[in-house]
Amino acid sequence: MTAQAPSPAAPKLPPSLAANPKLSSWIRFTPDGHVAVSPGKVEIGQGIVTALAQIAADELDVDIARVQMVRASTAGSPNEGVTSGSLSVQQSGRAMRQACAEIRQIFLSVAAERLGVESGVLDIADGTISGPGNVSTSYWELAGEVSLDRDATPGALAKSSSQRKLAGNSVQRLDIPDKVFAHARFIHDTALPGLLHGRVLRSELSHAALLELKDDGARKVDGLVAIVRDGNFAGVVSETEAGAELALAALRKSAKWSPRETLPDEDGLAEWLKRQPAELAVIASKKASSPPAKTRTIRRQYTRPYIAHGSIAPSCAMAQWSEDRVRVWTHSQGVYLLRADLALVLKIPLEHITVEHMEGAGCYGHNAADDVALDAVLLAKVASGRPVRVQWSRADEMSHAPFGAAMTIEIEADLDAKGEIADWRHSIWGNGHTARPGRAELPALLAATELAKPFPRAIATNPPQANGGGADRNSVPLYDFPSWQIESHRLTTMPIRTSALRTLGAQGNVFAIESFLDELAAERGEDPLQFRLRHLSDQRAQDVIRAVARRAGWKPAKRDGIGYGLGFARYKNTGAYCAVIAEVEGAEDISVKRLTIAVDVGEAINPDGVINQIEGGAIQATSWVLKERVRFDAARITSNSWTEYPILRFSEVPEVHVEVISRPEIEPVGAGEAAHGPVTAAITNAVFDALGVRLRNLPITRERLIAAMELSS
Amino acid sequence: MPSIRFRLNGVDTEIDADPDTSLLTILRGKLGMTGSHFGCGAGECGACNVIVGDHAVTACDTPLWSVADKEVTTIEGLGDAQKPHPLQRAFIAEQALQCGYCVSGILMSAAALLKQNPDPTAADVKTALDRNLCRCGSHNRMVRAILRAAAEMRAP
Numbered sequence: 001m002t003a004q005a006p007s008p009a010a011p012k013l014p015p016s017l018a019a020n021p022k023l024s025s026w027i028r029f030t031p032d033g034h035v036a037v038s039p040g041k042v043e044i045g046q047g048i049v050t051a052l053a054q055i056a057a058d059e060l061d062v063d064i065a066r067v068q069m070v071r072a073s074t075a076g077s078p079n080e081g082v083t084s085g086s087l088s089v090q091q092s093g094r095a096m097r098q099a100c101a102e103i104r105q106i107f108l109s110v111a112a113e114r115l116g117v118e119s120g121v122l123d124i125a126d127g128t129i130s131g132p133g134n135v136s137t138s139y140w141e142l143a144g145e146v147s148l149d150r151d152a153t154p155g156a157l158a159k160s161s162s163q164r165k166l167a168g169n170s171v172q173r174l175d176i177p178d179k180v181f182a183h184a185r186f187i188h189d190t191a192l193p194g195l196l197h198g199r200v201l202r203s204e205l206s207h208a209a210l211l212e213l214k215d216d217g218a219r220k221v222d223g224l225v226a227i228v229r230d231g232n233f234a235g236v237v238s239e240t241e242a243g244a245e246l247a248l249a250a251l252r253k254s255a256k257w258s259p260r261e262t263l264p265d266e267d268g269l270a271e272w273l274k275r276q277p278a279e280l281a282v283i284a285s286k287k288a289s290s291p292p293a294k295t296r297t298i299r300r301q302y303t304r305p306y307i308a309h310g311s312i313a314p315s316c317a318m319a320q321w322s323e324d325r326v327r328v329w330t331h332s333q334g335v336y337l338l339r340a341d342l343a344l345v346l347k348i349p350l351e352h353i354t355v356e357h358m359e360g361a362g363c364y365g366h367n368a369a370d371d372v373a374l375d376a377v378l379l380a381k382v383a384s385g386r387p388v389r390v391q392w393s394r395a396d397e398m399s400h401a402p403f404g405a406a407m408t409i410e411i412e413a414d415l416d417a418k419g420e421i422a423d424w425r426h427s428i429w430g431n432g433h434t435a436r437p438g439r440a441e442l443p444a445l446l447a448a449t450e451l452a453k454p455f456p457r458a459i460a461t462n463p464p465q466a467n468g469g470g471a472d473r474n475s476v477p478l479y480d481f482p483s484w485q486i487e488s489h490r491l492t493t494m495p496i497r498t499s500a501l502r503t504l505g506a507q508g509n510v511f512a513i514e515s516f517l518d519e520l521a522a523e524r525g526e527d528p529l530q531f532r533l534r535h536l537s538d539q540r541a542q543d544v545i546r547a548v549a550r551r552a553g554w555k556p557a558k559r560d561g562i563g564y565g566l567g568f569a570r571y572k573n574t575g576a577y578c579a580v581i582a583e584v585e586g587a588e589d590i591s592v593k594r595l596t597i598a599v600d601v602g603e604a605i606n607p608d609g610v611i612n613q614i615e616g617g618a619i620q621a622t623s624w625v626l627k628e629r630v631r632f633d634a635a636r637i638t639s640n641s642w643t644e645y646p647i648l649r650f651s652e653v654p655e656v657h658v659e660v661i662s663r664p665e666i667e668p669v670g671a672g673e674a675a676h677g678p679v680t681a682a683i684t685n686a687v688f689d690a691l692g693v694r695l696r697n698l699p700i701t702r703e704r705l706i707a708a709m710e711l712s713s
Numbered sequence: 714m715p716s717i718r719f720r721l722n723g724v725d726t727e728i729d730a731d732p733d734t735s736l737l738t739i740l741r742g743k744l745g746m747t748g749s750h751f752g753c754g755a756g757e758c759g760a761c762n763v764i765v766g767d768h769a770v771t772a773c774d775t776p777l778w779s780v781a782d783k784e785v786t787t788i789e790g791l792g793d794a795q796k797p798h799p800l801q802r803a804f805i806a807e808q809a810l811q812c813g814y815c816v817s818g819i820l821m822s823a824a825a826l827l828k829q830n831p832d833p834t835a836a837d838v839k840t841a842l843d844r845n846l847c848r849c850g851s852h853n854r855m856v857r858a859i860l861r862a863a864a865e866m867r868a869p
Contacts, residue, residue, distance in 0.1 A: 044812065180804045188814075642757040
């Protein structure tokens with residue numbers, strides 16, 4: 001029998017480029033000597049635009065100052081779905097690098113022909129292509145004869161990490177000067193000619209029916225253009241923003257609502273989640289070949305509440321109709337996905353809708369950005385072709401936008417005679433973690449459920465495991481336990497609206513796993529860091545834990561009222577590795593003094609950008625852990641202001657030290673969501689170290705701490 | 714409508730409007746100055762902070778009548794790309810933001826602090842910014858940037 005040598009795998013295009021193969025949709029050389037770079041991912045304050053500019057400039061050999069980043073639009077940008085899941089560098093970055101590598105090659109071969117030399121002797125510096133004997137041309141000179149309206153082909157070789165000049169360096173973010181000089185870059189600050197202002201009337205009651213509305217008060221307000229009513233959807237359009245607010249206030253006075261939804265009992269939420277109708281999914285099941293004998297079983301339950309996105313800017317959008325076509329400006333994370341939902345609601349063809357991205361404030365997931373776009377589109381119908389800008393109120397933003405789902409997580413471990421883990425069982429209860437637009441047969445936009453002919457409310461689902469999962473994200477341990485069973489119960493009712501919030505279920509699951517491990521280590525009287533290392537065979541995991549231990553001097557000597565805790569995860573089990581050591585201080589009030597973090601994102605395109613994302617994620621997670629919890633009564637969300645929904649303030653922010661483990665040879669992954677889970681667990685584990693009490697329910701407020709201490713004494 | 718006069722970024726300004734209108738509404742509306750941002754409308758987040766006299770105030774709940782005959786400075790009056798304020802330079806140098814929506818308000822709180830205390834400690838800076846919310850978690854970078862600007866402004 002002759003064995004055939006396996007043929008080397010044919011090179012493949014990165015998925016995002018395969019889906020959007022036309023090279024000109026990514027890169028254009030403009031007549032004024034610039035390079036227009038057009039990704040499908042959008043800036044949400046994470047610095048992606050700069051990282052992609054670095055990648056393009058590097059691969060094309062042009063100065064980054066020549067790069068002009070084009071905002072995503074359905075009019076021509078590559079369709080890269082949604083900007084989420086810490087995937088932008090992975091998806092858009094790889095596609096951009098590959099497209100630029102091929103474009104570089106195409107220009108080199110055309111230049112070689114034109115200059116009469118071999119392409120191998122040519123060099124490119126800041127877009128000028130030159131060779132021996134002072135022959136030269138440039139991208140821009142050749143742009144007229146090289147059409148990039150062609151599909152990418154696999155095989156072009158991108159530069160090796162050592163040949164790149166910009167990637168791996170902390171290039172300053174391109175958008176920051178505009179933001180410190182307050183140039184109108186945010187959608188909120190953009191004035192279109194003839195712009196009108198709209199406001200939508202929403203009850204503070206959840207999912208309320210509008211029984212009665214009188215418009216005489218609103219009609220008296222100067223500058224009123226129109227009052228719109230369609231079922232439970234009502235709004236005003238005015239010449240001025242102040243006029244729109246006054247008209248809305250008048251309308252609100254006259255409105256009578258009736259509640260149509262009973263919200264759960266906030267204090268019994270964890271158990272309520274377990275009682276609801278749900279769909280069960282087995283996430284992972286591993287059987288031991290020779291199961292060790294168990295001598296006892298330990299079970300613990302961990303919970304997290306609903307968490308608000310809490311963008312500092314209320315959601316905003318603009319829309320303008322021209323006959324049967326509409327143009328929309330939005331800070332949505334997915335222009336094509338929003339367009340798909342708008343087409344469902346409006347019942348018009350996709351190509352009659354253009355959706356353009358403009359920057360908003362950080363959103364941290366699926367907030368009201370998409371909802372307000374439909375609001376603007378609906379109000380703009382009565383504006384006789386003028387553009388209408390709609391902005392939500394703070395209260396609506398905090399009560400009608402989707403929340404990150406509350407979770408109840410139970411972990412059970414069988415221990416053998418030596419106290420080693422013999423079997424591990426992890427069960428999750430909660431609503432799905434995504435109800436983003438553009439992915440279902442029904443629209444996911446709020447106003448669609450309010451119209452006289454309403455669409456049903458979308459029940460949040462969980463993304464497939466191949467995409468990192470939702471409620472189950474990070475629920476499969478990275479540790480080498482002999483056997484496990486991981487299950488997720490997704491609720492099929494949804495009185496409180498949920499959708500994607502940064503990390504989806506990962507923060508809850510990592511909190512539970514890392515807390516439980518800490519409990520087991522404490523039971524054994526073993527150092528929690530050694531306990532983890534003993535169960536981790538992944539070298540990169542070991543490396544971040546050892547790095548953070550070194551940096552924080554693990555474990556510092558015991559001091560009164562001070563505690564240290566560890567947390568670790570690899571985001572989605574496929575993304576960035578992150579280990580955290582928290583130092584906390586306190587008795588009844590916990591303050592987080594310091595977070596020491598080690599992270600491995602593979603190739604760090606912009607190391608300071610990575611540090612910025614990790615610091616930001618760590619501070620946001622600290623806020624979630626210490627303070628955040630959506631509050632509600634039977635009829636309404638009550639935490640609809642910053643007073644009712646406090647977040648971390650400057651005086652409460654910990655020091656954050658970040659060490660980036662550089663691996664330029666490994667494909668880059670995102671950093672924006674790596675820190676939340678490990679930080680959460682590190683803080684609660686540090687509280688145990690300081691005070692000897694386990695806090696298994698987030699947030700760890702003063703009341704909960706006192707209750708836990710009373711229980712343990 | 715009564716007319717209310719004040720100095721805005723060093724320029725005499727006269728506005729005809731209901732005196733109870735918020736300063737932020739006037740700035741962003743009639744005056745088209747959109748650097749001061751709307752965040753909550755209730756004086757709880759600081760995204761709209763401006764300086765009146767020597768103090769940072771939330772423009773969203775500052776009635777127009779209360780600034781009559783006063784000096785008002787907004788982010789537009791702090792500095793620009795040609796003549797940046799040391800704070801603006803320092804925020805760029807420290808890459809002290811992520812989304813940047815809260816930044817104009819934070820710069821104004823910081824500028825007010827440095828007027829009153831040219832040599833603040835990190836704790837002073839945090840106290841001065843405690844009514845400004847940042848959701849991206851750029852706090853530590855901002856504190857560093859403000860201390861950096863303060864040092865630069867003190868240098869002979």
